[in-house]
Each structure stands twice: as C-alpha cells, then as structure tokens.
Amino acid sequence: MSWLKALPLLLWLAALILVGWILGQLPLATIVQSITKLSLEQWLAWIALNLGIILLATERWRVLTNILHVPVRFGELLIIRQAGQTVSFITPGPQFGGEPLQIYWLCQRNRLPIHCALLALGLDRFYELWVNFGVLLIGVLLLLVSPIAEVVDSQEISLVLLLILLTLSLFGWLILKQPERVFGWIKRVARHWQHHPRLQNIETHWQRLGSDVKRIMEERKPALLRAFILSIVGWVGLIGELWLLLSFFDLELDGYAFLVIVVSMRLAFLLPLPGGIGTLEATMFWAFQFLSLPTTGAMGLIALMRLRDALVLMAGLWCLRIMQTRG
Numbered sequence: 001m002s003w004l005k006a007l008p009l010l011l012w013l014a015a016l017i018l019v020g021w022i023l024g025q026l027p028l029a030t031i032v033q034s035i036t037k038l039s040l041e042q043w044l045a046w047i048a049l050n051l052g053i054i055l056l057a058t059e060r061w062r063v064l065t066n067i068l069h070v071p072v073r074f075g076e077l078l079i080i081r082q083a084g085q086t087v088s089f090i091t092p093g094p095q096f097g098g099e100p101l102q103i104y105w106l107c108q109r110n111r112l113p114i115h116c117a118l119l120a121l122g123l124d125r126f127y128e129l130w131v132n133f134g135v136l137l138i139g140v141l142l143l144l145v146s147p148i149a150e151v152v153d154s155q156e157i158s159l160v161l162l163l164i165l166l167t168l169s170l171f172g173w174l175i176l177k178q179p180e181r182v183f184g185w186i187k188r189v190a191r192h193w194q195h196h197p198r199l200q201n202i203e204t205h206w207q208r209l210g211s212d213v214k215r216i217m218e219e220r221k222p223a224l225l226r227a228f229i230l231s232i233v234g235w236v237g238l239i240g241e242l243w244l245l246l247s248f249f250d251l252e253l254d255g256y257a258f259l260v261i262v263v264s265m266r267l268a269f270l271l272p273l274p275g276g277i278g279t280l281e282a283t284m285f286w287a288f289q290f291l292s293l294p295t296t297g298a299m300g301l302i303a304l305m306r307l308r309d310a311l312v313l314m315a316g317l318w319c320l321r322i323m324q325t326r327g
Helices: 003-024 028-036 040-067 074-090 099-110 114-144 155-177 179-189 202-219 221-248 255-268 279-290 295-326
Strands: none
Touching (some): 040 074, 040 114, 040 295, 074 099, 074 295, 099 295, 221 295, 255 279, 279 295
16 A cells, blocks of 8 residues: 555544544543533524525535526535535545545536536635635734734744635636636646546637636626625634534633634644544644633533534435435
8 A cells, every 4th residue: 555545544543543532531421511501592503503604605606606507406516515525524634525526426417517517616615715714814813913922923824824825816816817827737737648538628628618717707797706705604604603602601702812712723624634633622622721711611612513513424424325326
C-alpha cells in the first residue's frame, strides 16, 4: 500500500485516538444529564434552525442551476447535496471529497451537460468558500483589535486567510475574464491523458463553459447577487445556531468571547481530519479554558454538535443509498 493510500487511514486513526483521549477525560454522565435537561421547545428550535441552514444551501444551488437554464428540482438537489456532503464528511480534509459524485449524479440522473454541472457546482463551492473565508477573516481581524489581542496572536492566521481569499478572488476573476488562460493551464496539466476517451472533448466542454460564464455575467447578475445573499444568510444561521446552543447552557458571552469560540471552531474544521473529529473537541476545550468558562458548557456544546453531525450523516447515508439505488 502506497503512502497516498495509507494517508486517509492514518488521518482517521489519528482523529479517533484524539477523540478517545478526550472522551476518556470527560464525565460522560454529566454530559448526558445536561442534554436531557433541554426542553422540547429548545430541541424544536435547534432542529428547525439546522434544517433552515440546509435548505438555504440547497436553494443557493438551485438558483445557480437555474441560471444555466438547466433547472433541477429542489428535492433532487437536496438529495444530491446531502449524499455528497456525507462523502465529504468522511473524507480526510476540510469538507471536500463528494464533488465528483455530485457532478456524476447531475450528469447521469438529470441529463446536465458536463460543463453545466461543473459550472453549477463550481459556483456553489466558490460562493461557500469565499464567504466562509471572508467571514472568518473578519472575525480574526476583529480579534486583532480586541482586548485579548495581546494574548491571542491572530496576525499569522489573518495573513493566511487573506492570502486564501485573494487566491480565490484571483481564480474567480480569471475564470470570468480570461477563461482561455485557465484552459491553457489545465490542458498542459492534462496533456498526458489527452487521448483518454473521456477527455477527448474537454476543449469543447471548456469553450461552452467559458461562453456560459460570459452570458451569466452579462444577463444574470441579479441571480448571482441572490446566491451571494443566500450564502450570507446561511452564515448568519450558523452563527445563530452557535448562539442558541450556548444559550441552552446559560452561557452569556460578550462579543469578543463569542468571536473566540466562532473563530476557533471554524479553524478546527480547516485541519485535515475528517469532519474535524478530535480537532473540534480539543479546540472547544481550549477556548472555554482560555475564556474561563465552565467546562460543562463545552461538554454539552460538543455533544449537541456531534449529535447534529450524526443525524445529518445518517440522513446523508440514506440519500446516498437513494442515489445508488436509482443508479
């Protein structure tokens, strides 16, 4: 077995060891007790908010597919998205891995041309990444001017996030303004496989993709703006969910303390461990200890977040099963 094939197994092993070590330090009975104290209204509010976040992300993708005049039903996109997200969750890395399957399902099940499927998914992921890194950069910059700036060194993190954001913006600008240059680069990279039957028409697909991009920029700017607004609203929902979970454990934080938890949590998901397993738990305990907050709150917060992940993962596996059965 080559080291590339062994790397995912090693990352999963490291994640599980880290989780096992953390769980070994926790009073599990206290965690269960803190969760069972939640009222029915709190459970329903939390579930409704998470469903709203998922539906907002699916609606953004629907808007982007409609731009290409190849509309796909909302329910179909929801199933494809959740099935792909499940693969991404279990894939080592920062929430990527299910995109090839999503493109395959769009092409095979919904008869989308490959350039349309690539563009629809590419725009969706671009919006998600750009807004995620943008909001994260704003959070880190706010920490730089906060009273805790001398304790938490955020300069290096903000510089890295800024470079990532600029790289994404540059790539998006090249796709919009000079797609032929990007195609030339892709063609050079793929020259060794240019005789493969699936790549013989790649130039035609790229030319069609370039013309679609130009048409979108000329005719569908309001729809692009609507997709951007949906991305922002989705992030507001993520922040609202964290605030709601903290309120369940009577944790009243000021703005800077809340920022520390938000930034720490999002940075944990960027580390190359599947689903942030282990890193999220370690980061949350560090943040709560740094802020002198009760560790019982961190325990309950982690438990609810992992319960949400488990439920979403189970729903995603069901969606994955549906797509396999249909295939």
